Amino acid sequence: MNITKLVWAYIAERPSIRDCMKKGLVNHSELARQICEHHKMDKFDACLIACRRYAEKEAPKIDNENSIRDLMKTSKLRVRNKIMVAIIEKPRDMESVLVFEKNIRKKRGDINIIEGEDVVTVITNETYSDEVKEYFKSRVIRVTKGLAQVNMVFDERIESTSGVVSHVYSLLSEYGINILEEMSCWTDLMLIIDEKDLAKSVNCLSQTS
Template sequence: MNTSEQTINYIKEHPHISHCLKKGLINYSALSRLISEELKLTNKTSLDAILIAARRYQEQLTKEKSYEKDAIKLLKKAELEINNKITIIIFEKNGEDIETVKKDTKGIFHFIEGSECDMIITQERNEEKIKSKLKKIVKINNNLALLNLQTPNTIEDTPGVVSYLTSKFSENGVNIVEFLSCWTDNMFAIKEEDLEKAIRFLRF
């Protein structure tokens, strides 16, 4: 792989750099030095090749259609539903009847089936009842909040909405513990301590 290809791959692997390139917010000399150090291509020829490759890739990016405006336009019509005191229970598959597990629980109950383990997202008040009906629990995450961004149904025809949303969490240092979606519902489980911050950056 030549220097130009390595440069483009590096930029693609760092979406925030791609975003700034597309917006014309990058100092090419500083970017070239960063990439040369990261990729250990420190001679003068490599540095020049990196700079040229970055400029050419920026030209390519600006020609591509940007979906960010469409995503923001859609998200301005979304409604945010917030639930705190959420727990996530991860357990091994042992033939449990989920309807039996769900019985007598109140409020939120989301069941997600995985390849090796299954998961239940619910409110903390249901935790003990659910635990008593499961054979082998792998992990329990407590002190979580569940944010449900309810969008118009045009989300299914609007590229980049979920990508834009997840980038907002990353940029603000908020970890997404779990993410799930069901048509117009886009649910993010995060730590309760990050809730106030998330509410601020999810205002569109």
């Protein structure tokens, strides 16, 4: 039995403990006892050493988290409501999708396309719901309305700062907000959420930006 792997897995599977470990807020002795009780083993000393090693391993990441927070403070937030997401069966030729995108842009509509292996995700204004269904016809797998788009615009430091996206996911998760779609383009991060969560999202992200 590898005690270190067992202890590190226990901590890694529990984000609340993991976060507190990074910040030095955990009593290692109490955590070691908890892990021993959980696995019904008498290996307190080995668990304690493994807990301390985990804390030492995570310590350098605090500097990175500070960098992320600094980056968040200078980010800009832009939101759009009344957004819809359509999941389309991917055509052999993507040209038809690009033509649709061009038509929406001619009407000054908002549209983003995410190309997957088997499907294409079309993110646009609810106004164009009927046009999506008419244009793609039987290729439409699902249409979801009542969504909102949150755009976070960072500066160029995001290229050299790891963990920004996971940090944003973690923040929204704490508020019970589910991210339905996500895409990025250099310094921009775009998130699609349920419109009912828009106010909470703005509040959450504004506190750190």
